[in-house]
Amino acid sequence: MRSSSRFAAAALAAALFALPSAAQEDAGAEDSPGAYVFHAAGCHGCHTAKDGVALAGGRALETPFGTFFSPNITPDVEHGIGAWSLEDFRRALREGIGPDGTTYYPSFPYDNFTRMSDADIAALYGYLMAQPASGNVPPKHDLSFPFSMRSLLVVWRALYFEEGPRPDAGLDPQLARGRYLADALTHCGACHTPRTMLGGSDDDLYLAGNAQGPEGEKVPNITPDKATGIGDWSEGDLLFLLKAGMMPDGDVVSGSMAEVVRESTRHYTNEDIAALIAWMGAIPAIENKP
Numbered sequence: 197m198r199s200s201s202r203f204a205a206a207a208l209a210a211a212l213f214a215l216p217s218a219a220q221e222d223a224g225a226e227d228s229p230g231a232y233v234f235h236a237a238g239c240h241g242c243h244t245a246k247d248g249v250a251l252a253g254g255r256a257l258e259t260p261f262g263t264f265f266s267p268n269i270t271p272d273v274e275h276g277i278g279a280w281s282l283e284d285f286r287r288a289l290r291e292g293i294g295p296d297g298t299t300y301y302p303s304f305p306y307d308n309f310t311r312m313s314d315a316d317i318a319a320l321y322g323y324l325m326a327q328p329a330s331g332n333v334p335p336k337h338d339l340s341f342p343f344s345m346r347s348l349l350v351v352w353r354a355l356y357f358e359e360g361p362r363p364d365a366g367l368d369p370q371l372a373r374g375r376y377l378a379d380a381l382t383h384c385g386a387c388h389t390p391r392t393m394l395g396g397s398d399d400d401l402y403l404a405g406n407a408q409g410p411e412g413e414k415v416p417n418i419t420p421d422k423a424t425g426i427g428d429w430s431e432g433d434l435l436f437l438l439k440a441g442m443m444p445d446g447d448v449v450s451g452s453m454a455e456v457v458r459e460s461t462r463h464y465t466n467e468d469i470a471a472l473i474a475w476m477g478a479i480p481a482i483e484n485k486p
């Protein structure tokens with residue numbers, strides 16, 4: 197991994213001051229470390245059904261393996277996670293294992309969340325436990341055989357799951373923060389990195405595009421490759437996309453990326469936007485057209 201970015205942080209600063217972040221706009225009750233992690237990690241979108249109660253689950257997630265329905269993660273004691281201890285919660289995110297020993301499917305992107313710091317996990321737990329409880333019971337997953345067999349996840353875990361935060365390995369602190377945002381929190385790779393036949397993230401093609409993204413969407417290559425990636429985007433282009441959902445050609449971004457902007461990146465502080473953009477400029481360029 198390179199330790200420098202093609203983007204100079206100094207140039208970005210000027211543009212950043214002109215754009216208020218959503219975090220600054222709706223500062224107040226939401227402005228806690230837990231709320232910040234919650235937004236960045238996109239928990240709300242996946243765990244809230246269309247027109248449903250916030251975090252009460254039931255959102256349908258179409259995948260090549262079938263349809264997942266997200267669970268209720270409100271603090272309802274019976275139907276949500278209200279009875280969970282911080283340790284139960286930490287284990288779900290860090291290890292992908294439920295309090296009753298359930299092994300989770302990676303449609304819950306815990307292969308990303310495993311990299312979250314203990315402090316962020318604890319802050320997120322505090323935030324979630326303070327949200328309104330709902331007794332909603334979401335539908336069961338509708339998966340095709342053999343993916344309907346949870347026991348097979350043992351194989352997936354052995355092949356692909358690497359538990360715990362990644363060492364900074366001498367990365368400059370801004371790049372380390374950018375990598376943390378991209379990989380541990382906003383899980384860009386869950387959509388932008390292709391998966392293998394068995395649903396593992398293909399790390400040799402990190403962020404190089406995915407022909408089979410969520411809802412069958414084609415997800416573009418966002419490495420700095422000039423021909424197939426975003427190598428000709430300026431840092432200002434990335435800034436407008438991540439803050440305002442605007443593409444360089446003036447169009448509004450669509451599909452699940454619109455949700456990522458709305459739920460996650462527009463809430464980033466200016467420092468975090470700069471860190472993520474620096475990271476995007478430092479990752480290897482990979483030629484790949486999904």
Ligand code: HEC
Pocket residue numbers: 234237238239240242243257264265266267268269276277288294299300301302303304305309320
């Ligand atoms: C891409 C969609 C997605 C995102 C983003 C997501 N989840 Fe989930 N989550 C799921 C799905 C699907 C499951 C069910 C997995 C299974 O049944 O194995 C799940 C399961 C869970 C569970 C286990 C619940 C139980 O009853 O056992 C918890 C806790 C949880 N998610 C919390 C979170 C938190 C906190 C965040 C944000 C940091 C988050 N999720 C982000 C899709 C998502």
Ligand code: HEC
Pocket residue numbers: 377378382383384385386387388409410413414415416417418425426437448449450451452453456461472476
């Ligand atoms: C839930 C899936 C998902 C996640 C998570 C996600 N993206 Fe995207 N992204 C998409 C899709 C789909 C598109 C294509 C949108 C379109 O064509 O309008 C896209 C488009 C983009 C583009 C425009 C590229 C181009 O050539 O048009 C950039 C840049 C981008 N994403 C960066 C990111 C970054 C950085 C992250 C993490 C902070 C991220 N994305 C997380 C799904 C996702």
